Amino acid sequence: MAEFDFVIVGAGSAGAAVADRLSESGKYSVCVLEAGGSDLNFWIWVPVGYGKAFYNKHINWMYDTQPDPGLNNREGYWPRGKVLGGSSSINAMVYIRGQHADFDDWKAMGNPGWGWDDVLPYFKRSETNEAGADDFRGGDGPLHVSSVDKHAHPLCRNFFRASEQAGFKFNPDFNGADQEGVGHYQITTKGGFRMSTARAYLSRAKKRPNVTILTKAHTKRVLLDGNRATGVIYDKDGREQTVTARREVILSAGAINSPQILMLSGIGDGAELQNKGVEPKVQSVAVGKNMQDHLGLDYLYKSKVPTLNQQLYPWWGKLAQGIRYVLTRGGPLSISLNQGGGFVKSNPECDRPNMQLYFSPVSYTKAPKGQRPLMNPDPFAGFLFGMQPTRPTSRGHVELKSSDPYEGLAIHPNSLSTNHDCKEMIEGCRLLRKIAASPALQKVIETEIIPGPDVQTDEQMLDDVRNRCSTVFHPVSTCRMGPNRSDNVVDPRLRVYGVEGLRVVDASIFPTVTSGNTNAPAIMVGEKGADLILEDARSA
Known part of the structure; x- marks a missing residue:
């Protein structure tokens, strides 16, 4: 012993x-x-x-x-x-x-x-x-x-500008003096590992x-x-x-x-x-x-401009990025796909940010529910934009x-066992739509793929949430x-x-x-x- x-x-x-x-x-x-x-x-x-x-x-x-x-x-x-x-x-x-x-x-x-x-x-x-x-x-x-800023996709800049156009400030460090605002995420990596x-x-x-x-x-x-x-x-x-x-x-x-x-x-x-x-x-x-736990939901968009899909979907794209990573420890394989995001208020009554945002220049419309095969995105240009309420009351x-x-x-x-949590998920959905409607993102959005323009009312949004949202682990x-x-x-x-x-x-x-x-x-x-x-x- x-x-x-x-x-x-x-x-x-x-x-x-x-x-x-x-x-x-x-x-x-x-x-x-x-x-x-x-x-x-x-x-x-x-x-x-x-x-x-x-x-x-x-x-x-x-x-x-x-x-x-x-x-x-x-x-x-x-x-x-x-x-x-x-x-x-x-x-x-x-x-x-x-x-x-x-x-x-x-x-x-x-x-x-x-x-x-x-x-x-x-x-x-x-x-x-x-x-x-x-x-x-x-x-x-x-x-x-x-x-991730050195290796982030240029589309992140559209997200930042759109967020500012929607009334949210840019924040270079969510872990500094103040969490509120949008910006690049920081990740736990060193030397590309x-x-x-x-x-x-x-x-x-x-x-x-x-x-x-x-x-x-x-x-x-x-x-x-x-x-x-x-x-x-x-x-x-x-x-x-x-x-x-x-x-x-x-x-x-x-x-x-x-x-x-x-x-x-x-x-x-x-x-x-x-x-x-x-x-x-x-x-x-x-x-x-x-x-x-935190619950999150993504909205997916077809893009007018190239996204990471074009780099990571075809076999030659995977090969090229693999070689780049081996030689430089850089590029999209060296970082998280959660490249941009932020912490904002979903309504003016909030005394502090209650919503976390995620922006990823990649999309997976054919992924099975609850799974994200991150090395095999869509064959067309697309990106996802997600949210999670930060302080849920369900237990x-x-x-x-x-x-x-x-x-x-x-x-x-x-x-979603409390009215508070249901209300915030609906607010989060409307927040995604508000930022997506800003000129900087409208310039690159071809169409909203999921959930699609037919989902408009609070009831439809909550039903979509119950059908699609999942843990953020x-x-x-x-x-x-x-x-x-x-x-x-x-x-x-x-x-x-x-x-x-x-x-x-x-x-x-x-x-x-x-x-x-x-x-x-x-x-x-x-x-x-x-x-x-x-x-x-x-x-x-």
Whole structure:
């Protein structure tokens, strides 16, 4: 039986950061258990390869949801990283911290130490921004953040001008002083390759003698001695094995797997656990509850001018861009297809931006629902323009299907279950139409392909939303942080209520979903969580 000071479950966006920071002094021994394998995969390292990684069972949990009433009982597809780097190894790499007010909201909800001024130092510590350090951006962190502007398609400029014509300002840095406006996205890449947390953090940690990283190690449950976590039982190479923790067990398995491991360990709603054949040990009714996610919808247009379709659809176009990438590490294969976007107000009554925009100079009208084969776009010139409301009020949950640790959870998104969320989706659709009607985009739009000009009324728009919208892959809050045990899972120091020596450090602890892509704040949670753990270790 192996023994370490700290055992971390999950080598993903937060877990990799935790492993690196806990081990860098050399004082503590750290064991990381990762259910997936190595990140040395062509489709991970080449940035545009995420279209393939999204559907690769070898590096992806490939979860399906239960039929969702708000989406006309459609089942959703939820990719989650099952590999070193976790979802940071398969995502679209967009780096968005969220609005300053998001974190001040967290603090106001009873979570001291989680306001914007508290978390900004951790964002900066994690980052090296290619534009250099300033009051908001980091200059010497492990995670490299770059802009797509040098390789973005010229059509993005039409989107920016159209947005300004519609009344929205240009913003050169969504992660700086203010999030509001439109502009180029920043992404986690360096030298033309993806910058996952495996590359950023684990590449450093694995060189240390006090770090052990076990891949293809499937965690079954946390070991409890009374109300204290003492280790983890996991499967590797077909054998059940045990690793013990002298100080703490840290769950960084993400918003789906962390609550699953808690429930399999007997931590959850006792009655629900008994019904699934799990012996209840610690009553914690909020485990798996309060789940939040972003829903997005794309409008697709046929273009009068060339788009990326002409570069990436024909075989000779793929070959030419492949050669360009190999020789220069540049071009469309070196960046995300989410090249432009922004954060705007869908109506003047909003006190802060409530809508995220995506502009991609490429289209996929023949893609199966819920899939985006990004290397095979339409044979004609086209582009897509999408939106997602940033702070939905619908709440879902996850629950065990059985006591089998290899059976995925039942995921209930409960999408569009509030009038607020339905209203904002309609506003988002009208916002897309407003910007598309601006002169700068009208100059290049031949026709709206999907949903098409027949969709005009609020009722028609909402029906289209229910039929077509899908997750933007940002589930959070299933192990929510908060000041009381009755409706939260962890306290503001990320300690699991009712259990000593056990924390959750990942996006599942978000009190509310942040305004935008969730990978950057998940990494921040890893950075801050490591500091909390080290502070408590020093005072023990």
